[in-house]
Amino acid sequence: WMVWMCHAFNVFDMADGLSSGAGAIGALSLWLMGAGDWMLVMAGALVGFLVHNFYPARIYMGDAGSLLFGFLLSATAVLVANDVGGWPGVVGPGIVLVLPTFEAIFISVMRFAKGRPISQASRDHVAQRLVQWGRSTRVVVFMMWLMGVIWGGLGFLVVQGNLPAWLGMVVVLGVAS
Numbered sequence: 001w002m003v004w005m006c007h008a009f010n011v012f013d014m015a016d017g018l019s020s021g022a023g024a025i026g027a028l029s030l031w032l033m034g035a036g037d038w039m040l041v042m043a044g045a046l047v048g049f050l051v052h053n054f055y056p057a058r059i060y061m062g063d064a065g066s067l068l069f070g071f072l073l074s075a076t077a078v079l080v081a082n083d084v085g086g087w088p089g090v091v092g093p094g095i096v097l098v099l100p101t102f103e104a105i106f107i108s109v110m111r112f113a114k115g116r117p118i119s120q121a122s123r124d125h126v127a128q129r130l131v132q133w134g135r136s137t138r139v140v141v142f143m144m145w146l147m148g149v150i151w152g153g154l155g156f157l158v159v160q161g162n163l164p165a166w167l168g169m170v171v172v173l174g175v176a177s
Helices: 002-012 018-032 038-053 062-084 086-096 098-113 126-132 137-160 163-176
Strands: none
Touching (some): 018 038, 018 062, 018 086, 018 098, 018 137, 086 098, 098 126, 098 137, 126 137, 137 163
16 A cells, blocks of 8 residues: 555656645645644645746656655554544545555556556656646646545545535535536
């Protein structure tokens, strides 16, 4: 899980502000689940970095930053899973981190389908495809952040055990997609 999330955040760091914004949203969502105030510190660090990383980026996160934040978020998700317990403890934090997880799975499948090594760079990322379809980088990043907020809310509701609200969020997520 932790190695996968490190990889997922590294893959997700390909558009200006995407990984840092999604990381801040994930940190805030995990904080709401009771992960501890150090998640606020992490979210603050990512938002502070985002000031210079948003389109057009003047600095980039790179491997050192994306791997570190992927590790910290995955470790925190494990801690939340242990604290909450049961299926909500496992599913809730997993839902919060679904965007980078989906991106890593999507890019791996696309590269494999094209007969390329999974480790070889390509323009097959979801965000890059949306830009190729005519959306601006800013709009794509905001769209992905919005999906991160929705998934974060859904994960929070799963951990809280609020089934009617959880089902309502599933409907909202389906409409937003």
